[in-house]
Amino acid sequence: MTSTPSPVRLAELDPTERSQWLARMEDAFTAGLHDAGIAPGEEPIPTAAEMEPELRSPDVSTFQIVCDDEIVGGAMIGANHAGRRRLELFFIDAGRHGGGIGARAWAAIEARYPDTDVWETDTPYFDQRNVHFYINRCGFQAVEFFHPGHQREEEGDGDHQGPDRSFRFEKRMPRIADGAGRIER
Secondary structure, three states, X not given: OOOOOOOEEEEEOOHHHHHHHHHHHHHHHHHHHHHOOOOOOOOOOOOXXXXXXXXXXXXXXXXXXXXXXXXXXXXXXXXXXXXXXXXEEEEEOOOXXXXXXXXXXXXXXXXXXXXXXXXXXXXXXXXXXXXXXXHHHOOOEEEEEEEOOEOOEOXXXXXXXXXXXXXXXXXXOOOEXXXXXXXXX
């Protein structure tokens, strides 16, 4: 007998829970380094100190990922700009991978933002688990690879962030024609 997977929901991050959210984010990304056989410090990952100001930005929405009334991850979503939305951060707590929570959380994110035409995110080259997740589970496509010869430019100011050796992914949301020929999602 197969059991139905537990539903996953998004809960807006309460400002009083920011420090716990950031600590869990760091733990999840550190576990990703470990899973890739990389020692902490060999490759950069977002730190709580770097991400704290981002959590306060009015241009992002930050969520706890909840399964069975237990917080199991987090997500930070950028504002909609001309139909494009950015998945700034997404993590499932260390030790909770492989059970489909991430895919169900991604489905909850898509459902929450039906006005999105194109999703964008990125992940480091070494994190094969993330590359697999975004491409094979969520339907993203790799559209760009950043490295020392192809560096990322910050929007608006022309300064370079790179080299960061990461993939940029996009997911174009399908459009469906209704019975009257109108396009809808």
